[in-house]
Amino acid sequence: MPDIAIVGAGVSGLHLALRLQQAGVSTTVYAERAPEEVAAGRPLSLPVRFGHTVRRERELGVAHWDQPENHTLGVRLVAPGDPDIHFLGRLDEPASGVDLRLYLPRLTADYLERGGRLEVLAPDAAEIDRVSGDHDLVVVASGRAARTGLFPRDPERSPYAGPQRILTAGLLHGIAPVEPGHIHFQVSEAGEIFSTRILTADGPVHGMVVEALPGGPLEQLASYDHLGDPAGFAKTLLGLVGEYAPQLRERVTDSEFGIVRPGDVIQGGLTPTVRRGWTTLPSGRPALALGDAWVLNDPLTGQGANLGSRCAFELAGLIVAGGPFDTAFAERASELLWRIAEPVVAWSNLNIGPPPEHLGGIFVAATGDQRVADAFVTNFNHPADMWEAVRSPEATGAWLERVTAAA
Missing domain, CATH: 3.30.9.40 (D-Amino Acid Oxidase; Chain A, domain 2)
Structure with a gap:
C-alpha cells in the first residue's frame, strides 16, 4: 500500500485522509494549525453540507451531527420585483450547517483515534517539497498553499480577474x-x-x-x-x-x-479561481491540488465543502486503485476530477455574472409550481444536474417541461 501526504486539514483533506484510512492506506496529514487552535480561532467559513456530503460522512463514520434538530430541509428564495418571486423548495435529503471550528477538530480526532498521523506544517512550497521525500504522493488541500504560487491560475477555467461579490x-x-x-x-x-x-x-x-x-x-x-x-x-x-x-x-x-x-x-x-490541478515540485516529484488549493468558488451556491468532499472520495478511489504515482497519474487524476468540478464551477460563475433571463424564468415558475421549486432546490444536492438545467435557455425549457410533466 502507498504512503500519502495530505497537506491541509480542511473538509477535503480530512475526508481524503479518512477515506484512505478506511482502505488501509497509510497517510500523514500536515495541518497549518493544531486542532485546538482551530477550535479557539476565528470562523473559517459557514458551509452548508448538502445530502450527498452528509451521506459520505456516514460512510466515513463521522456523521456526528446527523440528528433531526440539526437538519436543513429546504431553501426559501425571495426576490422582489415584477413579478415577485417567493418559494420554499424542499431538498431530497437533509443538509446541515456546522461551524468548522467544531467540525474540523472532531474529524481530526476521529482520524487520530483510528491511527492517523498529524503534523503541524507551514504549507509553503519548500516545506511541501521537503516532506514529499517521505511519501509516495503529496496531495495539497490547503488554500494558503495555493497562494504561494505552487499551483498557477488556469486562465482558461478562470474567467474573473477580481471579486464579483x-x-x-x-x-x-x-x-x-x-x-x-x-x-x-x-x-x-x-x-x-x-x-x-x-x-x-x-x-x-x-x-x-x-x-x-x-x-x-x-x-x-x-x-x-x-x-x-x-x-x-x-x-x-x-x-x-x-x-x-x-x-x-x-x-x-x-x-x-x-x-x-x-x-x-x-x-x-475572493476571486473565483481554478488553479492547475497538479505541479512538479523542485525535487521532481508531482503534487496534486485538491479543495481550495485547486478550485475556489464564490460561496453563493454553497458548493465549496461539498465539491471538496466529492473530489476527495474520487481521488481516494484512484489512489487505492494503485500507482505508480508519477506525473502521468497526477495528470490523469486532475482531468478526472475536473469532470466533477467543471459543472460546479460553471454554475457558480453563472450565478455571480449578469442575471440570465432563463434563470429568472425558473424562479417565476417555481413561485407558482411546487414541483419546480422542489426540483430546483433539490439540485443544490446534485450540482451536475443543476448545471444541465440552467446552462442555456434551451436546456432550461427542456428541464421545465420534464419537471412539470412528471406526476
Whole structure:
C-alpha cells in the first residue's frame, strides 16, 4: 500500500485522509494549525453540507451531527420585483450547517483515534517539497498553499480577474428559527443575503452571509470595524437587512441581535479561481491540488465543502486503485476530477455574472409550481444536474417541461 501526504486539514483533506484510512492506506496529514487552535480561532467559513456530503460522512463514520434538530430541509428564495418571486423548495435529503471550528477538530480526532498521523506544517512550497521525500504522493488541500504560487491560475477555467461579490459573514444571536428548518436566500439589486442555522460549540445560532455587489450599499459591511464597535456593526447590519431582506428582518429580536462572540465575522472578497490541478515540485516529484488549493468558488451556491468532499472520495478511489504515482497519474487524476468540478464551477460563475433571463424564468415558475421549486432546490444536492438545467435557455425549457410533466 502507498504512503500519502495530505497537506491541509480542511473538509477535503480530512475526508481524503479518512477515506484512505478506511482502505488501509497509510497517510500523514500536515495541518497549518493544531486542532485546538482551530477550535479557539476565528470562523473559517459557514458551509452548508448538502445530502450527498452528509451521506459520505456516514460512510466515513463521522456523521456526528446527523440528528433531526440539526437538519436543513429546504431553501426559501425571495426576490422582489415584477413579478415577485417567493418559494420554499424542499431538498431530497437533509443538509446541515456546522461551524468548522467544531467540525474540523472532531474529524481530526476521529482520524487520530483510528491511527492517523498529524503534523503541524507551514504549507509553503519548500516545506511541501521537503516532506514529499517521505511519501509516495503529496496531495495539497490547503488554500494558503495555493497562494504561494505552487499551483498557477488556469486562465482558461478562470474567467474573473477580481471579486464579483464583497463578502461579510457572521454568526449571530437573535434570529428566530423556522419550521421546517431552511436556508433563507434573498436576492436584491444590491446583492444577496442568506441565513441559516449553524451549530457551534455554544449551541445553535444563525449564520448570515451578505454578498454585496461591488460599489453597492451592502459593501460597507466588509470594512466595518466589528471588533472595535460590535454594537454599531450589528445596528448597521440590521438596518441593511431591514431594507434588503425584510422577511428575514421580521424574524429578528432587536434586543438580542448581535455577534455571538467577538470576532465571529468574516470580511473580504475572493476571486473565483481554478488553479492547475497538479505541479512538479523542485525535487521532481508531482503534487496534486485538491479543495481550495485547486478550485475556489464564490460561496453563493454553497458548493465549496461539498465539491471538496466529492473530489476527495474520487481521488481516494484512484489512489487505492494503485500507482505508480508519477506525473502521468497526477495528470490523469486532475482531468478526472475536473469532470466533477467543471459543472460546479460553471454554475457558480453563472450565478455571480449578469442575471440570465432563463434563470429568472425558473424562479417565476417555481413561485407558482411546487414541483419546480422542489426540483430546483433539490439540485443544490446534485450540482451536475443543476448545471444541465440552467446552462442555456434551451436546456432550461427542456428541464421545465420534464419537471412539470412528471406526476
